[in-house]
Amino acid sequence: MNGDQERMTVVTRFAPSPTGFLHVGGARTALFNWLYARHAKGKFLLRIEDTDRARSTEEAVQAIFDGLEWLDLSHDGEVVFQSEGAERHAALAHQLLEAGKAYRCWCTPEELSEMREQARAEGQRMLYDRRWRDRDPAEAPTDVAPVIRFKAPVEGETVVEDLVQGAVRVANAQLDDMILLRSDGTPTYMLSVVADDHDMGVTHAIRGDDHLTNAARQTQLFLALGWQPPAYAHIPLIHGADGAKLSKRHGALAVSAYAEMGILAEAMCNYLLRLGWSHSDDEIISRQQAVEWFELDAIGRSPARFDMERLSSLNGIYIRQAEDGELLSLLNPHLSRLLEQEPDPALMPRLERLLPSLKTRAKNLIEMVENAQFLFLQTPLVLDEIAVKILNPESQEIISELLIELEKLGSWEEESLELAVRGFADSRSLKMGKVAQPLRASLTGKTVSPGIFDVMIALGREESLGRLGDIAARVS
RNA sequence: GACCCCUUCGUCUAGAGGUUAGGACACCACUCUUUCAAGGUGGAGACACGAGUUCAAUUCUCGUAGGGGUCGCCA
Known part of the structure; x- marks a missing residue:
């Protein structure tokens, strides 16, 4: 690259063909182009390559817009539709x-x-x-x-x-x-890309490795037209878990599918960024840091496999880091879907209070609302199979006696609750688990939940005592 | 098949002539503990192979093997 070019404003572009959804490969290409442009304080343009009118669809164009919006990759200037040229x-x-x-x-x-x-x-x-x-x-x-x-x-x-x-x-x-x-x-396409890249002033074409051979032909065309080709950066493709090419019929999902799975956009971007690009040992990289650090020469040359486990793990980290208010609004649609109705706004404070505890237990938003579902359920609770077993007559008796103690409690705080429950267990020479598990089963209908005192606080005094009452009532 | 590209733990990767080959995910153990997580500690686990170059190759060169991509009046 010569000095003049270095001083030029960097212009990158993402140029998908609207023949299907935006999948992870395209998303990563878009991310790299976006990052490089932002890093260089240049421009990131969007061009829809719809010269194949038979296969291009309106829905696909929209899906691409939606996908980019979800990933928060905004483009500069107007969208260019290739067919218009x-x-x-x-x-x-x-x-x-x-x-x-x-x-x-x-x-x-x-x-x-x-x-x-x-x-x-x-x-x-x-x-x-x-x-x-x-x-x-x-x-x-x-x-x-x-x-x-x-x-x-x-x-x-x-x-x-x-x-x-x-x-x-x-x-x-x-x-x-x-x-x-x-x-x-x-x-x-071959003519159109060359013409558009030139007309749009694209300085850096960052795209999938599958275009590498095309780059040679496009270079010839640029030269024949008397133009200078952009700098090319062909990034290795993403493969499926089995090492085969990730395609629409082979494991590649639309980015929207990951959104529906409860993946956070930030986690997705972080994951995609680390697929083929690295900055020494850094793993959790914020958008801001990514912009600061992103260089083309740190892009690897070998293809990478898509690893859902890794994405999930990263997603868990982003969930834990997420701000409560933001998380709450992200959770809402998933909650509605799970409950098959809008959640009762009056019950939302319960969710909010349990959020810190819920965060450490979920790798995606779906798991999170599933873990929180009990907060929104009608009483008496329907107990799951193992919860039923735990709440045998003996345990029901324990609950019934514990209920009496809890009703006497003046304050419904973690400290006082813990003191009361532990004191109760000690007084009967019961191990904590002997009391906590029946308590959990009574309160949530399940045997797995956030910390039991967190649960009691989230539900509140009245609701907690009510649920325990439902169980105590079984003691004849 | 031809051409092009690639090759470090199972996976994502750090490394750029001399390192006990580092980190992350996953896995295993221990720890914490009211369940499940999260956290903490520790463990197992890799330089595809063969030649060169060099005092010294994971690192440079060349082969081999394997993988991938491309060969449309698709993009």
């Missing part, structure tokens, strides 16, 4: 044609597939054989609409100075004359 792209193709840097090709799809068959049979790379490159257009069939192909260099090599992969050399003989304009006159 079709006319200019087509004009560029004609300009190349007139300059003798492109030519018309009248091959039919059938001829092309024959060519591929033959190349395969001969063990060659399946390339277009350039049969119309120097052929007289007068020989053109009249019943075939031509495409415009790029007259690519035949000899020598094209070098992509990749910021992640290093210098990648491709022999020009390995690249064929790509189609610039389809027979219906519409531009192809």
